Amino acid sequence: MTMGNTGGRRKPPTIHDVAREAGVSRGTVSRVLNGGHYVSPAAQEAVNAAIRRTGYVVNRHARSLITGRSDSVGFLLTEPQERFFEDPNFNVLLRGCTQALAAHDVPLLLMLAGTQDERRRITRYITAGHVDGVLLVSSHSGDPVAEELREAGVPLVACGKPIGLGSKVSYVAADDRDGARDMVTHLLSLGRRRIGMVTGPLDTPGGVERLAGYREVLAEAGVEADDSLVVSGDYSRASGEAGAERLLERAPDMDAVFVASDLMAQGVLSALRKAGRRVPEDVAVGGFDDSPAATAATPALTTIRQPWDRISSEMVRVLLAQIGGEDPAAVILPTELVRREST
Amino acid sequence: MTMGNTGGRRKPPTIHDVAREAGVSRGTVSRVLNGGHYVSPAAQEAVNAAIRRTGYVVNRHARSLITGRSDSVGFLLTEPQERFFEDPNFNVLLRGCTQALAAHDVPLLLMLAGTQDERRRITRYITAGHVDGVLLVSSHSGDPVAEELREAGVPLVACGKPIGLGSKVSYVAADDRDGARDMVTHLLSLGRRRIGMVTGPLDTPGGVERLAGYREVLAEAGVEADDSLVVSGDYSRASGEAGAERLLERAPDMDAVFVASDLMAQGVLSALRKAGRRVPEDVAVGGFDDSPAATAATPALTTIRQPWDRISSEMVRVLLAQIGGEDPAAVILPTELVRREST
DNA sequence: TTCTCTACTGTGAACGCTCACAGAAGCACG
DNA sequence: CGTGCTTCTGTGAGCGTTCACAGTAGAGAA
Numbered sequence: 001m002t003m004g005n006t007g008g009r010r011k012p013p014t015i016h017d018v019a020r021e022a023g024v025s026r027g028t029v030s031r032v033l034n035g036g037h038y039v040s041p042a043a044q045e046a047v048n049a050a051i052r053r054t055g056y057v058v059n060r061h062a063r064s065l066i067t068g069r070s071d072s073v074g075f076l077l078t079e080p081q082e083r084f085f086e087d088p089n090f091n092v093l094l095r096g097c098t099q100a101l102a103a104h105d106v107p108l109l110l111m112l113a114g115t116q117d118e119r120r121r122i123t124r125y126i127t128a129g130h131v132d133g134v135l136l137v138s139s140h141s142g143d144p145v146a147e148e149l150r151e152a153g154v155p156l157v158a159c160g161k162p163i164g165l166g167s168k169v170s171y172v173a174a175d176d177r178d179g180a181r182d183m184v185t186h187l188l189s190l191g192r193r194r195i196g197m198v199t200g201p202l203d204t205p206g207g208v209e210r211l212a213g214y215r216e217v218l219a220e221a222g223v224e225a226d227d228s229l230v231v232s233g234d235y236s237r238a239s240g241e242a243g244a245e246r247l248l249e250r251a252p253d254m255d256a257v258f259v260a261s262d263l264m265a266q267g268v269l270s271a272l273r274k275a276g277r278r279v280p281e282d283v284a285v286g287g288f289d290d291s292p293a294a295t296a297a298t299p300a301l302t303t304i305r306q307p308w309d310r311i312s313s314e315m316v317r318v319l320l321a322q323i324g325g326e327d328p329a330a331v332i333l334p335t336e337l338v339r340r341e342s343t
Numbered sequence: 344m345t346m347g348n349t350g351g352r353r354k355p356p357t358i359h360d361v362a363r364e365a366g367v368s369r370g371t372v373s374r375v376l377n378g379g380h381y382v383s384p385a386a387q388e389a390v391n392a393a394i395r396r397t398g399y400v401v402n403r404h405a406r407s408l409i410t411g412r413s414d415s416v417g418f419l420l421t422e423p424q425e426r427f428f429e430d431p432n433f434n435v436l437l438r439g440c441t442q443a444l445a446a447h448d449v450p451l452l453l454m455l456a457g458t459q460d461e462r463r464r465i466t467r468y469i470t471a472g473h474v475d476g477v478l479l480v481s482s483h484s485g486d487p488v489a490e491e492l493r494e495a496g497v498p499l500v501a502c503g504k505p506i507g508l509g510s511k512v513s514y515v516a517a518d519d520r521d522g523a524r525d526m527v528t529h530l531l532s533l534g535r536r537r538i539g540m541v542t543g544p545l546d547t548p549g550g551v552e553r554l555a556g557y558r559e560v561l562a563e564a565g566v567e568a569d570d571s572l573v574v575s576g577d578y579s580r581a582s583g584e585a586g587a588e589r590l591l592e593r594a595p596d597m598d599a600v601f602v603a604s605d606l607m608a609q610g611v612l613s614a615l616r617k618a619g620r621r622v623p624e625d626v627a628v629g630g631f632d633d634s635p636a637a638t639a640a641t642p643a644l645t646t647i648r649q650p651w652d653r654i655s656s657e658m659v660r661v662l663l664a665q666i667g668g669e670d671p672a673a674v675i676l677p678t679e680l681v682r683r684e685s686t
Numbered sequence: 687t688t689c690t691c692t693a694c695t696g697t698g699a700a701c702g703c704t705c706a707c708a709g710a711a712g713c714a715c716g
Numbered sequence: 717c718g719t720g721c722t723t724c725t726g727t728g729a730g731c732g733t734t735c736a737c738a739g740t741a742g743a744g745a746a
Contacts, residue, residue, distance in 0.1 A: 012471055012472060057467055057468070057470075057471035059408070059471075060404075060473055061403075061404045061405075061407040061408045061413070062404075062408050064404040065402070065404045065405050065408055070404070072452075075453070085431075085434040085435070085437075085438055086431065086434070086635065088428075088429065091428040091429070091434065092428070094428075094453070095428055095455065098453050098454075098455050099455060099457070099461075102454075102455070102461055102464065102465075105464070107452045107454075107468070107473075108452065108453050109415075109450045109451065109452055109453075110418070110437070110441050110451050110452075110453050111441075111445075111450075112438065112441050112442060112445070114442070118442075118445055121445065121448065122445075124400055125400075125450070127400075128355055128400035128401075128402075129355060130403055130450075237639075292429065296580075
């Protein structure tokens with residue numbers, strides 16, 4: 001069985017074959033491929049027909065070699081990967097970015113910077129120009145990889161406001177502060193006054209902003225600030241449970257809790273159940289994220305929905321614009337209160 | 344400190360620069376880059392030093408242009424994406440594959456074939472040789488994309504035994520049948536005899552095999568076969584709940600259930616609770632997957648762990664071997680019974 | 687007519703790398 | 717001293733594309 005029957009990969013047609021087939025020059029085919037300016041309708045037509053007939057697909061390597069672009073982007077995750085891969089929102093984000101890029105015919109390379117070795121390799125890979133830009137997911141402040149990429153002038157769009165990186169980095173984020181404000185306002189409107197909070201990690205912008213929104217609304221409503229009503233968590237279920245236990249101990253009269261993530265809120269619900277408090281009668285619980293955990297919980301969680309599908313499409317839009325030469329941009333998207341049974 | 348004024352991306356050094364720096368020819372540098380055979384130790388040393396000094400990184404596009412390889416592989420998900428992205432195992436798989444590939448310095452391209460349009464684009468992209476091989480996740484039988492890739496002779500490794508594809512396709516799978524056997528054997532050893540089953544989708548190999556294992560063990564143990572004890576689900580929580588309700592109706596004397604996924608088992612637990620049955624006293628429940636759902640459930644689920652980390656690394660190993668010219672291979676990995684509170 | 691302008695087309699020269707080949711040097715053998 | 721072998725090195729060609737440039741034809745203006 002010689003090369004060619006099913007199984008052997010035959011040599012694909014080149015731009016030259018298409019040119020011959022269409023009776024034009026390589027240059028004309030290339031022009032058709034790249035927007036079709038300065039090409040007569042007749043030639044246009046002939047080339048397209050030839051492309052269909054031959055099944056021609058452009059060789060991206062050859063193109064990249066001369067243009068210097070790779071026409072691909074990286075999706076870079078630098079921080080504790082377990083946390084993200086378990087986070088349904090991360091999955092929506094990854095999926096959304098992949099699809100939005102696919103619509104522009106731009107492949108996405110998945111890059112996980114776990115070990116020191118991987119970080120070095122990835123940095124090298126990116127700065128060598130093997131991707132045109134990077135979608136960055138990094139919870140931490142002062143990420144060394146991100147910093148290095150920024151210095152190398154690689155177009156970068158972060159998910160969530162990055163701490164510590166200059167204004168040269170674009171980012172797309174949900175309006176955490178406003179979301180928190182909505183939730184606390186909602187709790188106040190239910191007549192609750194002793195409102196506790198379990199925050200997210202306070203070295204992340206999201207964590208900080210949600211706490212800020214909570215404090216703002218309480219201050220504006222003239223509710224007495226009480227720091228014993230605030231405990232911090234790390235977005236994990238366990239930390240939510242522990243946080244609620246501490247809150248109940250310090251403020252047994254608490255009648256509502258705003259929890260900075262749904263996963264933590266699940267833990268809170270479980271702690272409240274153990275303590276014999278009814279939700280929402282005794283204590284109303286508000287989450288954040290609108291993850292599957294929110295609907296899976298009993299009672300189903302009132303929560304703040306972040307527009308993850310829009311976040312991903314905006315990240316892609318901003319990144320492609322920046323690759324195209326535009327300036328870095330910050331995009332902040334509105335959140336939405338989703339009312340369920342827990343309030 | 345002249346090194347790169349922030350912002351401007353300067354032209355990276357080429358193999359030519361390295362050659363000049365090291366006082367050798369391009370050919371010698373290239374040989375060092377590709378394994379270093381037929382290179383004197385002195386030249387070897389000089390080239391490596393020059394590479395370090397210049398910060399040279401090979402231009403993969405130029406290399407690919409001439410070798411015809413892309414030195415990258417695709418991770419292709421063809422079927423209902425929601426299901427997979429919500430599946431923690433899928434995440435482990437994706438992560439594992441990415442990391443295993445990174446160790447070989449091979450980038451992973453994420454490809455989601457949702458719409459018809461995406462399928463066409465991706466097929467074109469792959470058959471055009473823009474990736475050297477494909478890691479395939481596709482639950483369905485007779486996947487047209489997979490079939491087309493197989494025909495085009497693209498190295499392919501499926502996760503789970505693919506139905507309907509010829510023997511030309513490699514695959515890596517957990518031993519579903521044996522896992523099911525272990526679980527049912529375990530239930531029998533607890534003295535249970537009226538053992539029900541909620542199966543997975545029966546158009547998937549996993550679904551079929553787990554059911555087969557269940558039937559085998561019961562037959563071997565001389566337990567009377569009773570088809571009213573078998574209902575089918577689709578791996579979703581809701582289908583587990585519905586399945587358990589039907590089982591209870593048809594066989595109120597049921598004293599154990601083997602459920603083909605942890606997520607469905609959660610639904611089963613919930614149905615049993617509603618029906619007033621205690622777990623495990625009245626009815627023992629065994630799951631499959633060892634997903635986070637297993638530990639999150641109350642009571643924590645006894646389940647079958649699939650070695651997802653090994654599955655991913657084996658998929659990568661087999662794929663790279665196949666790209667290197669070896670024949671397709673099938674790898675079946677053992678599962679493990681994890682005993683918790685539900686049995 | 688002649689000149690200019692626009693719309694279009696073809697042609698070489700790159701891009702950075704690998705590969706095949708040729709050749710050099712060292713050594714052993716006859 | 718030639719011949720053959722092995723180990724090492726340099727050179728030119730070429731991968732498939734884009735880009736700059738030169739050139740053609742036709743239309744309109746002088």
